[in-house]
Amino acid sequence: MQTEHWGVLLNDDDSGALPADKYVxxxxxxxxxxxxxxxxxxxxxxxxxxxxxxxxxxxTQTIEVMKQTEMLQSLIDTYSTKNGxxxxxxxxxxxxxxxxxxxxNAADLVSEQKFQKPxxxxxxxxxxxxxxxxxxxxxxxxxxxxxxxxxVMCGLLRLxxxxxxSETAVVLLTDAAEDxxxxxxxxxxxxxxxxxxxxxxxxxxxxxxxxxxxxxTGTSLTQVHNYYKHKVITRxxxxxAEFNSxxxxxxxxxxxxxxxxxxxxxxxxxxxxxxxHEFNGHDFLNILEMQPGNGNSGGGGGGGGVVEDxxxxxxxxxxxxxxxxxxxxxxxGSTNSSISLSNVSSSQQQMISSNALYGLLExxxxxxxxxxxxxxxVPVSSSGYQANFDT
Amino acid sequence: MxxxxxxxxxxxxxxGSSGQANSGGGGGGGASGGSSxxxxxxxxxxxxxxxHLSDFMLQLEDYTPLLPDAVTSHYLNMxxxxxxxxxxxxxxxxxxxxxxxxxxxxxxxHSKARTHMQNASAPGGSKAKDRKFTLTxxxxxxxxxxxxxxxxxxxxxx
Numbered sequence: 001m002q003t004e005h006w007g008v009l010l011n012d013d014d015s016g017a018l019p020a021d022k023y024v025x026x027x028x029x030x031x032x033x034x035x036x037x038x039x040x041x042x043x044x045x046x047x048x049x050x051x052x053x054x055x056x057x058x059x060t061q062t063i064e065v066m067k068q069t070e071m072l073q074s075l076i077d078t079y080s081t082k083n084g085x086x087x088x089x090x091x092x093x094x095x096x097x098x099x100x101x102x103x104x105n106a107a108d109l110v111s112e113q114k115f116q117k118p119x120x121x122x123x124x125x126x127x128x129x130x131x132x133x134x135x136x137x138x139x140x141x142x143x144x145x146x147x148x149x150x151x152v153m154c155g156l157l158r159l160x161x162x163x164x165x166s167e168t169a170v171v172l173l174t175d176a177a178e179d180x181x182x183x184x185x186x187x188x189x190x191x192x193x194x195x196x197x198x199x200x201x202x203x204x205x206x207x208x209x210x211x212x213x214x215x216x217t218g219t220s221l222t223q224v225h226n227y228y229k230h231k232v233i234t235r236x237x238x239x240x241a242e243f244n245s246x247x248x249x250x251x252x253x254x255x256x257x258x259x260x261x262x263x264x265x266x267x268x269x270x271x272x273x274x275x276x277h278e279f280n281g282h283d284f285l286n287i288l289e290m291q292p293g294n295g296n297s298g299g300g301g302g303g304g305g306v307v308e309d310x311x312x313x314x315x316x317x318x319x320x321x322x323x324x325x326x327x328x329x330x331x332x333g334s335t336n337s338s339i340s341l342s343n344v345s346s347s348q349q350q351m352i353s354s355n356a357l358y359g360l361l362e363x364x365x366x367x368x369x370x371x372x373x374x375x376x377x378v379p380v381s382s383s384g385y386q387a388n389f390d391t
Numbered sequence: 392m393x394x395x396x397x398x399x400x401x402x403x404x405x406x407g408s409s410g411q412a413n414s415g416g417g418g419g420g421g422a423s424g425g426s427s428x429x430x431x432x433x434x435x436x437x438x439x440x441x442x443h444l445s446d447f448m449l450q451l452e453d454y455t456p457l458l459p460d461a462v463t464s465h466y467l468n469m470x471x472x473x474x475x476x477x478x479x480x481x482x483x484x485x486x487x488x489x490x491x492x493x494x495x496x497x498x499x500x501h502s503k504a505r506t507h508m509q510n511a512s513a514p515g516g517s518k519a520k521d522r523k524f525t526l527t528x529x530x531x532x533x534x535x536x537x538x539x540x541x542x543x544x545x546x547x548x549x
Contacts (some may be wrong), residue, residue, distance in 0.1 A: 003473055056457040122450060129452040134475035137464040145462045152458050153491065157526055160495045165526035172531060176540050177491050181463070184483065185470030202472050204479040210444060213486055221482060222444055227489040228454050
């Protein structure tokens with residue numbers, strides 16, 4: 001299909017000279033132009049301001065997923081320490097923030113079968129694209145194209161793995177891309193020019209394109225498929241897989257952090273309850289302290305029975321405190337001292353107190369027969385008691 | 392290229408219609424003398440590589456290039472073509488993207504090598520910085536030179 005274009009030179013024999021009535025002398029144009037300028041009318045300027053969007057969803061997704069992976073990785077590095085192949089929480093008291101990425105970011109945009117099979121095993125679907133129906137593209141200015149090329153270069157840099165770039169390098173890459181496009185098209189045109197049939201053709205043909213590409217790069221255009229398959233599609237899937245694994249690792253750490261925080265809260269609650277129990281325990285001991293007063297009427301036999309029934313040393317020490325209180329009462333001491341003695345729950349403190357009192361009671365114990373009888377009723381505690389005294 | 396489905400590369404030493412599988416990447420070495428190897432294609436014979444290319448071109452709809460087709464059509468129009476066949480426009484777009492991506496990959500390798508050398512010489516290099524690469528002229532210049540694009544500083548500034 002041969003199309004007509006503006007500016008095409010016609011092969012007719014007519015000369016291009018205008019008739020005399022339509023001819024405008026060059027000198028006469030200047031006043032007219034000055035008149036237009038004075039009136040303030042602007043010369044018509046073609047507006048080429050188009051916003052060109054990059055529509056490669058696979059590349060955009062890959063870059064976004066890479067960013068998310070980097071973010072998660074930096075969070076993991078902040079909140080954990082790596083030991084071997086696993087990450088462990090650096091500080092269990094520190095809460096790891098929750099991150100929420102939309103699931104669409106890691107969605108599979110490419111069908112599985114599309115790039116798995118060799119291309120000649122995939123049947124061609126009859127579409128407007130495969131038929132090669134003509135399509136018009138918006139006319140862009142050179143500046144817009146250059147700006148778009150710059151954006152494309154930045155995307156390719158990010159896709160390759162660069163995280164930053166110097167301004168000069170991006171400009172140079174844009175220049176290189178523009179130069180490649182111009183050279184490629186020029187080479188393409190060159191293969192049209194050497195064919196007499198194609199010299200005046202403006203239609204795009206595949207064979208000269210392959211020749212031009214080979215002369216430019218030394219490879220076939222079919223390599224483009226391999227590039228797209230390995231560097232774009234496989235890269236996309238690899239990045240998504242890496243993101244999923246990092247996200248799982250982060251989830252694991254976050255659950256660990258949450259459970260440790262819950263444990264800590266439970267521990268704090270238990271500690272508070274324990275403090276409350278300690279207070280009740282004192283009350284309980286105070287209640288026990290009342291028993292010696294009540295047991296005084298019952299004699300030492302009741303205390304001895306308690307010691308025989310249970311091997312609790314605390315009970316024994318309480319009974320021992322009762323004995324000491326009785327001894328002090330007999331010596332004419334105050335009952336308050338015995339209460340303070342029985343209040344001591346620690347056996348070591350008992351030992352110190354008992355040792356202190358032993359010096360006072362040493363002479364009295366030998367003379368007091370009733371007390372020695374009550375002491376003989378508690379052989380286990382008395383042996384320990386004696387042993388404590390020995391030390 | 393690993394695991395390529397095509398891998399058919401025309402070599403100057405090979406015959407006109409016989410393709411040769413090659414797993415090596417494209418370089419700028421074969422920039423001249425390529426036209427004599429396309430006798431089969433240019434002559435109109437539907438050889439295997441040409442049919443592969445035709446089949447490939449029909450399925451390019453799913454290959455979305457980062458470089459918009461409108462930009463490619465602009466350069467084609469500047470070269471005197473009527474860019475209305477979107478299949479060929481797209482093929483040129485992806486081919487350009489591949490060419491630039493190869494250069495950038497080479498630059499990344501240069502950057503990695505340079506960073507590795509710097510970390511090896513400096514004691515206690517951080518691992519976090521290993522994942523971050525910045526493209527500089529120092530890395531880009533040799534990569535472009537491999538593809539036949541020589542960068543020179545202007546006179547008196549060297």
